[in-house]
Each structure stands twice: as structure tokens, then as C-alpha cells.
Amino acid sequence: MTIEVTDAQLVERCRAGEAAAWNELVERFSRYVYAIAVRAYRLSEHDAEDVFQDVFARTFERLDSLRDDAAIRPWLAQLTRNACVDRLRAGAREQPTEEPLAEELDAEMERLDDALDVRDGLSALSDDCREVLDRFFARDESYHTIGEALELPAGTIASRISRCLRKLRAILEGRKPSPDTSGG
Amino acid sequence: MVPHDEERLGELLGLLPPAPAGWVRAAQELPFALRGLDEIIQRARTDAEFRVRLVADLEAALAAAGYETRRPLLDAVRERLPELDS
Numbered sequence: 571m572t573i574e575v576t577d578a579q580l581v582e583r584c585r586a587g588e589a590a591a592w593n594e595l596v597e598r599f600s601r602y603v604y605a606i607a608v609r610a611y612r613l614s615e616h617d618a619e620d621v622f623q624d625v626f627a628r629t630f631e632r633l634d635s636l637r638d639d640a641a642i643r644p645w646l647a648q649l650t651r652n653a654c655v656d657r658l659r660a661g662a663r664e665q666p667t668e669e670p671l672a673e674e675l676d677a678e679m680e681r682l683d684d685a686l687d688v689r690d691g692l693s694a695l696s697d698d699c700r701e702v703l704d705r706f707f708a709r710d711e712s713y714h715t716i717g718e719a720l721e722l723p724a725g726t727i728a729s730r731i732s733r734c735l736r737k738l739r740a741i742l743e744g745r746k747p748s749p750d751t752s753g754g
Numbered sequence: 755m756v757p758h759d760e761e762r763l764g765e766l767l768g769l770l771p772p773a774p775a776g777w778v779r780a781a782q783e784l785p786f787a788l789r790g791l792d793e794i795i796q797r798a799r800t801d802a803e804f805r806v807r808l809v810a811d812l813e814a815a816l817a818a819a820g821y822e823t824r825r826p827l828l829d830a831v832r833e834r835l836p837e838l839d840s
Binding site: 592593597609626630631681692703704735736738739742 | 758759760763764765766767768769770771772773774777778780781782784785788791825826829830
């Protein structure tokens with residue numbers, strides 16, 4: 571289990587010039603920015619990479635203009651959305667492309683926000699649980715691959731995933747997860 | 755947040771795969787890549803010749819002035835050049 575630094579604390583430390591805090595901020599939001607670009611706006615990997623770098627460069631340069639440090643997430647989301655729209659429109663000048671519909675975008679952004687909330691909940695789990703859930707769901711690894719990486723029998727992975735999901739659910743619902751002694 | 759069952763939690767976790775490691779590393783190195791930005795802008799304000807060289811060929815002007823010409827720095831200087839006209 572890790573001690574979670576709040577978004578506001580992280581922003582404050584970045585502003586103070588702490589390199590480690592900047593690394594953590596990029597780490598914390600990299601998946602979110604990436605997902606907005608490739609899932610919500612369906613950008614190509616090439617365009618998504620440009621947007622990704624652009625968003626973090628702007629974040630670094632403009633962090634002082636953020637009025638509410640705790641609002642870094644919606645601020646980043648808006649920066650990313652603007653960068654994606656710019657990219658789509660620039661591309662459309664050369665080759666017509668379809669921008670996603672506003673309702674679709676809003677629904678996808680809501681799902682990604684939900685996903686980030688769930689991901690935040692992972693930090694309250696044990697390292698083992700966090701890793702097994704991330705490998706299986708986010709990295710799409712097989713039981714076999716996970717078993718090899720974590721030196722566990724592949725046959726135990728499914729039950730471990732199920733147990734860790736129950737714990738995650740309990741955490742997100744504000745309940746204390748039931749203890750177990752299996753290390754998962 | 756709306757409560758979710760375990761199946762839905764799994765789906766949501768799947769929406770956020772890791773960004774490519776190289777992209778994350780490049781973003782983490784931005785503070786180093788952008789080192790010198792303020793100095794460049796300040797010099798461009800006070801040194802008309804340098805400003806002209808920047809506008810004519812940004813990358814060559816920065817390289818000649820001894821800066822590393824990484825893309826984030828080039829983009830950031832390019833973005834701030836218009837403010838020098840005001």
C-alpha cells in the first residue's frame with residue numbers, strides 16, 4: 571500500500587521545482603491524457619504522441635496559471651481536448667477527418683473520469699493486488715504471462731484477480747476490505 | 755462516484771492502458787529540455803540580431819547560441835516568439 575499524495579500537493583511540489591514531483595505528476599496522468607487522445611478522439615499513435623508531449627509541455631509551462639491546484643485533472647482534460655481538436659482540424663486541412671460527436675465525447679470523458687477514479691483506488695491496495703489487476707485489465711496480459719512475471723502458478727491468477735477486485739470494490743465503496751492471509 | 759460491480763471495475767481499469775514508456779520518459783524530461791527557455795526569450799527581447807536569427811531559422815539560431823535543440827524547446831520558443839513583437 572502506498573501513501574497517496576493529493577493532486578493539489580503534487581502540483582504545489584511541482585511548482586516548487588521538485589523533479590520527483592514532476593515525474594510523479596506525469597506518471598499519474600499519463601494514462602488519462604493518452605486515453606483521451608486515442609480513445610475519445612481516436613487519434614493515430616503519431617498524432618497522439620504529439621498531443622501527449624504538447625499537453626505536458628504546456629502543463630509544465632503554465633502550472634503557475636492554474637487557479638485551483640486540486641483542479642489539475644479537469645484542467646489537464648481540457649488542455650488535452652483542445653490539443654486533440656487542434657490536431658484533428660490541422661489534419662483535416664490535408665485529409666478530411668471526422669471529429670467525434672459531442673455527446674459521444676462527453677460520454678467517453680465521463681467513462682475515463684470514472685476509470686481514473688477507480689485507478690486512484692488501486693493505491694489503497696497491496697502492491698501484489700495492484701500489479702495483478704493492472705497487468706490483467708490495463709496491460710491485457712494473459713494468466714500465463716502474469717504467472718511467469720509474478721512467479722505464481724497460472725491457475726491461481728483468476729482467483730487472485732477476483733479477490734483483488736472485491737477489495738478494490740470495498741475500498742471504492744468506503745468499506746474496509748476484509749483481511750485475508752493469502753498475500754493477494 | 756457511482757458504485758460498480760467487479761465486472762464493471764475490470765472494464766474501467768481496462769480503459770487506461772499505460773502510455774508508451776518512451777512518451778512518458780520524454781514528458782518527464784521536459785524540465786531539462788525546456789531549460790534555457792526564459793533566458794532565450796529574455797535575450798531575444800534585448801538582442802535584435804538574435805531575434806532576427808531566431809525568426810529566420812530557429813533551430814540553427816539556437817544551436818549556434820549553444821542550446822540543445824530538442825523539440826519541446828523549439829516548440830516552446832516558437833510559441834513565444836509572437837510575444838516579442840508586442
